[in-house]
Amino acid sequence: MREAAFRTPEIGDDTAVLRARLHALWETEPGLKGWLGTVDHKQIGIRYIITAFIVLALGGIEALVIRLQLAGPNLHLLTPEQYDQFFSMHGATMIFLYASPILSGFSNYLWPLILGGRDMAFPRLNAFSYWVYLGAAIFLYSGFLTGAGPNDGWFNYVPYAEKDFNPGINEDFYSLGLIFLGISTAVGAANFIVTAFKTRAPGMAINRLPILIWGTLTASVANLVVIPAVSLAFFLLWMDRQFGTDFFQTRGGGQPLLWQHLFWLFGHPWVYAIVLPAMGMVSDGLPVFCRRPLVGYAMVALATVSVMILGFGVWVHHMFATGLPGLSLSFFSGASLIITYPSAVTVFAWIATIWLGKPVMKTAFLFFASMILLFVIGGVSGFMTASVPVDWQLTDTYFVVAHIHYVLIGINVFPVIGATYFWFPKMTGRMMDERLGRWNFWTMFIGLNVAFLPMHLAGLLGMPRRVYTYPAHMGWSALNLIETIGAFIFAVGTLLFFVNVWKSWRSGAPAGDNPWGAPSLEWSTTSPPPPYNFAVIPTVASRHPLWEDQLQEGEARSSLRRGMTLDQGKESLLTSPIDAAPERIVKGPDDTIAPFLLTVAMMVLFYGMLLKTWWVIGAGAILCLTALLLWLWPRRELLERAPDDHPESAHV
Amino acid sequence: MSAAPLGYLSSDGERAAAILPLTWFTLCVSIGVCLIIAVLVWIAARRAVPGQPGEIPVERRGSGMRWITIGVILTSIPLAITLVWTISALANTVGPPRRPGLVLDVTGHQWWWQVDYNGPLPSGRFATANEIHIPVGEKVLVRLHGADVIHSFWVPKLTGKTDTIPGQTNLSWLEADRPGIYRGQCTEYCGAQHARMGFEVIAEPRGQFERWREAQLQTAPPPVTAAQARGAQLFQFRCSVCHAVRGTTAASHYGPDLSHIASRRMIAAEMLPNNPGALSGCIENPQAIKPGALMPNQHLSGQQLTDLTVYLETLQ
Numbered sequence: 001m002r003e004a005a006f007r008t009p010e011i012g013d014d015t016a017v018l019r020a021r022l023h024a025l026w027e028t029e030p031g032l033k034g035w036l037g038t039v040d041h042k043q044i045g046i047r048y049i050i051t052a053f054i055v056l057a058l059g060g061i062e063a064l065v066i067r068l069q070l071a072g073p074n075l076h077l078l079t080p081e082q083y084d085q086f087f088s089m090h091g092a093t094m095i096f097l098y099a100s101p102i103l104s105g106f107s108n109y110l111w112p113l114i115l116g117g118r119d120m121a122f123p124r125l126n127a128f129s130y131w132v133y134l135g136a137a138i139f140l141y142s143g144f145l146t147g148a149g150p151n152d153g154w155f156n157y158v159p160y161a162e163k164d165f166n167p168g169i170n171e172d173f174y175s176l177g178l179i180f181l182g183i184s185t186a187v188g189a190a191n192f193i194v195t196a197f198k199t200r201a202p203g204m205a206i207n208r209l210p211i212l213i214w215g216t217l218t219a220s221v222a223n224l225v226v227i228p229a230v231s232l233a234f235f236l237l238w239m240d241r242q243f244g245t246d247f248f249q250t251r252g253g254g255q256p257l258l259w260q261h262l263f264w265l266f267g268h269p270w271v272y273a274i275v276l277p278a279m280g281m282v283s284d285g286l287p288v289f290c291r292r293p294l295v296g297y298a299m300v301a302l303a304t305v306s307v308m309i310l311g312f313g314v315w316v317h318h319m320f321a322t323g324l325p326g327l328s329l330s331f332f333s334g335a336s337l338i339i340t341y342p343s344a345v346t347v348f349a350w351i352a353t354i355w356l357g358k359p360v361m362k363t364a365f366l367f368f369a370s371m372i373l374l375f376v377i378g379g380v381s382g383f384m385t386a387s388v389p390v391d392w393q394l395t396d397t398y399f400v401v402a403h404i405h406y407v408l409i410g411i412n413v414f415p416v417i418g419a420t421y422f423w424f425p426k427m428t429g430r431m432m433d434e435r436l437g438r439w440n441f442w443t444m445f446i447g448l449n450v451a452f453l454p455m456h457l458a459g460l461l462g463m464p465r466r467v468y469t470y471p472a473h474m475g476w477s478a479l480n481l482i483e484t485i486g487a488f489i490f491a492v493g494t495l496l497f498f499v500n501v502w503k504s505w506r507s508g509a510p511a512g513d514n515p516w517g518a519p520s521l522e523w524s525t526t527s528p529p530p531p532y533n534f535a536v537i538p539t540v541a542s543r544h545p546l547w548e549d550q551l552q553e554g555e556a557r558s559s560l561r562r563g564m565t566l567d568q569g570k571e572s573l574l575t576s577p578i579d580a581a582p583e584r585i586v587k588g589p590d591d592t593i594a595p596f597l598l599t600v601a602m603m604v605l606f607y608g609m610l611l612k613t614w615w616v617i618g619a620g621a622i623l624c625l626t627a628l629l630l631w632l633w634p635r636r637e638l639l640e641r642a643p644d645d646h647p648e649s650a651h652v
Numbered sequence: 653m654s655a656a657p658l659g660y661l662s663s664d665g666e667r668a669a670a671i672l673p674l675t676w677f678t679l680c681v682s683i684g685v686c687l688i689i690a691v692l693v694w695i696a697a698r699r700a701v702p703g704q705p706g707e708i709p710v711e712r713r714g715s716g717m718r719w720i721t722i723g724v725i726l727t728s729i730p731l732a733i734t735l736v737w738t739i740s741a742l743a744n745t746v747g748p749p750r751r752p753g754l755v756l757d758v759t760g761h762q763w764w765w766q767v768d769y770n771g772p773l774p775s776g777r778f779a780t781a782n783e784i785h786i787p788v789g790e791k792v793l794v795r796l797h798g799a800d801v802i803h804s805f806w807v808p809k810l811t812g813k814t815d816t817i818p819g820q821t822n823l824s825w826l827e828a829d830r831p832g833i834y835r836g837q838c839t840e841y842c843g844a845q846h847a848r849m850g851f852e853v854i855a856e857p858r859g860q861f862e863r864w865r866e867a868q869l870q871t872a873p874p875p876v877t878a879a880q881a882r883g884a885q886l887f888q889f890r891c892s893v894c895h896a897v898r899g900t901t902a903a904s905h906y907g908p909d910l911s912h913i914a915s916r917r918m919i920a921a922e923m924l925p926n927n928p929g930a931l932s933g934c935i936e937n938p939q940a941i942k943p944g945a946l947m948p949n950q951h952l953s954g955q956q957l958t959d960l961t962v963y964l965e966t967l968q
Contacts, residue, residue, distance in 0.1 A: 329746070
């Protein structure tokens with residue numbers, strides 16, 4: 001019996017006939033069914049990106065309302081309860097619904113293109129991960145918009161989140177919403193890990209991976225390890241609230257600090273998970289505009305991984321004031337300071353890349369290069385808080401608010417917007433407007449610094465975090481007014497970005513395949529790429545397949561126009577984890593609405609749990625099982641044996 | 653008080669002072685690093701070449717590894733200093749004093765601070781709220797308790813933050829070098845009135861402190877005027893559900909102890925100055941002043957409110 005998975009693949013040229021054949025196989029059918037059922041990583045990636053940018057705008061509007069409330073002392077635009085929901089939802093939105101999904105979006109779109117594959121390892125799981133993200137976002141916002149948003153901060157400390165002190169449905173929305181969202185993140189992470197190790201183009205050995213891949217891969221491994229901690233924490237909290245368990249309450253022998261350990265065990269690695277892929281974008285994008293390879297590739301790749309490994313040992317630096325023994329504090333203080341090393345390696349690699357290159361002033365370059373400075377500002381304030389005694393003063397003041405915003409805007413938003421300028425031509429086939437881009441960059445850069453630099457000082461002058469207002473004569477009033485003005489300048493900058501995207505998508509200049517003269521595989525296919533990405537699977541011979549002729553660093557040349565055709569169905573190639581040697585052929589699934597249906601069923605289940613209505617929970621569970629059955633129903637076209645060897649067809 | 657009562661770039665006590673030089677050191681290192689990096693990026697980017705990236709040939713000039721090596725070596729110097737300094741500052745400040753001059757129990761409530769002074773006999777114990785008196789120049793051990801949710805005890809000029817957590821007793825300590833009023837603030841988010849959960853530490857010479865302590869141990873004087881008597885009766889009837897006044901039957905400890913409310917400088921957890929107007933406002937309409945606070949509006953008549961305020965003014 002001949003197995004289709006191990007047949008010898010046909011080698012061919014990139015021809016129009018082949019492209020037509022592949023197009024018919026890979027194209028998503030038009031109409032609603034195709035829209036709901038697509039498993040094309042590019043469509044899913046763009047959906048992720050658009051949804052995350054909409055969420056960014058929502059979180060930004062919340063931030064502006066917060067800044068209006070704090071523009072002067074003793075203002076009452078919002079009641080304390082409203083303010084608490086606004087700042088909690090702002091944090092949850094930006095950290096959970098924007099910062100991570102936007103990176104998943106870019107990685108979803110880019111990974112198979114960068115890796116020379118035709119799709120992610122598990123395309124249906126990929127669609128599922130997007131739908132669940134959307135479902136969880138709707139779930140959380142349905143609470144906020146009905147006045148039942150989270151009101152205990154994104155960190156959600158107990159016992160304030162317990163029913164005794166927080167009797168409304170707010171915290172149930174938040175607990176269940178984050179458990180729901182965790183499913184999306186976890187399956188997404190699993191998909192990235194398998195994709196990185198198994199679906200690379202032949203020859204793309206692990207030392208030839210672009211840093212973006214290293215970043216997302218590292219973040220995904222971390223997510224897979226830590227998401228269970230936070231999902232468990234929220235589940236235990238929900239049990240405490242609904243069934244009277246006492247995991248976090250002292251009256252039944254529970255411990256409030258248990259929450260903080262579970263949360264930060266997740267929370268700190270998560271911070272790295274939402275910056276490492278973005279740092280990867282800079283490491284890959286910056287060299288293109290400096291016209292030279294990244295300085296210290298191996299060092300930067302190792303720094304990425306080691307930041308994460310160290311990142312698992314620093315969660316207690318969020319808990320320096322909780323009365324833990326001095327000895328354990330000193331361990332976590334040391335670990336937190338040591339993280340400076342891999343960060344320094346990366347920063348100096350970037351600076352050296354600009355310094356030893358020929359920088360070209362494009363908007364993407366401005367975002368990437370300025371990110372280095374923002375990274376350092378956010379980094380050094382983190383270094384200060386790593387020193388325990390200093391942190392006893394700094395923690396929970398606006399100094400830390402400044403820190404987290406330099407980190408998240410500097411190391412996530414700036415690279416992401418730079419990445420949009422950089423990869424937009426690939427995604428749409430059109431260039432973004434450079435003139436508007438300059439305006440966009442400078443308003444955002446100035447707005448960011450006007451808004452957040454004074455926060456350091458407000459913090460040093462003692463302004464506590466999470467306050468709905470503050471008294472006059474504390475030395476903070478002028479600083480807060482400046483911060484509010486800065487926040488609005490930043491908002492204008494963000495608006496210019498959205499305008500530029502909208503305008504360029506409709507009428508931008510045509511881009512061509514490789515407008516920036518970039519080195520990696522995604523630039524070897526058309527812009528936008530065809531549904532099958534590559535007509536022939538590229539064979540990679542170096543770290544910079546498209547720069548080989550210019551760099552002249554070896555004899556070998558990547559083969560981009562001739563290679564495996566894999567055109568007998570939706571076929572992709574699996575390769576070995578380290579050397580990317582071809583192993584077998586896999587068939588990808590067709591479009592299916594099962595992931596969408598499963599998400600809808602899960603929403604029924606989660607709303608049922610929220611309302612604690614047993615018949616809805618039962619109905620949701622049955623719907624979930626039905627959708628799973630539909631998903632997992634065996635399909636002939638996914639068999640790994642050649643059809644003509646199939647026992648049934650042999651006998652006919 | 654200085655222009656920034658909660659600022660911590662200056663200190664007035666031993667524990668805060670032990671940390672301050674390290675704070676300044678790390679701050680200056682941080683600013684220096686940012687300036688160096690800003691200059692490096694700026695100079696590097698100023699060498700920009702015109703044209704489109706695709707038209708400019710790619711070349712690898714130098715490995716650039718020297719940048720990383722030098723960068724990491726330069727980073728190591730302040731890092732090593734900070735690490736050693738941190739551990740030694742931690743060792744000097746973390747432990748509670750061996751022979752404290754005073755031991756206090758402070759309990760964080762939503763949204764006020766209960767302060768218990770101990771004595772060898774029950775008659776020597778008393779409680780106050782949101783106002784902590786300490787003798788100057790003596791180390792004061794503060795045992796921190798959580799009544800409901802987590803709060804954090806912070807007097808920036810005297811000591812860094814320590815959380816008050818239900819189910820465990822945390823230790824903090826403070827010492828004031830000179831007499832003065834030092835502002836404190838809850839810094840762990842604890843709900844609606846977290847922003848207004850202030851307190852103050854009043855450091856005074858030992859003799860003055862002892863006189864204050866004696867005064868706090870006194871029971872409430874009996875009402876003298878008719879208005880005071882009506883106010884006292886009203887207090888017993890309504891306020892005593894939550895509040896206590898020493899020497900009367902009002903003995904509930906759900907809310908702040910009001911035995912010597914009139915002796916306090918501020919009311920409503922450091923929000924308002926203690927005067928009859930503010931006091932009657934806080935009694936009649938606390939939800940307007942501190943929305944979400946646990947004290948309900950009282951709906952007293954004008955006469956009742958005046959009587960009650962007059963009575964409270966006698967609790968010196």
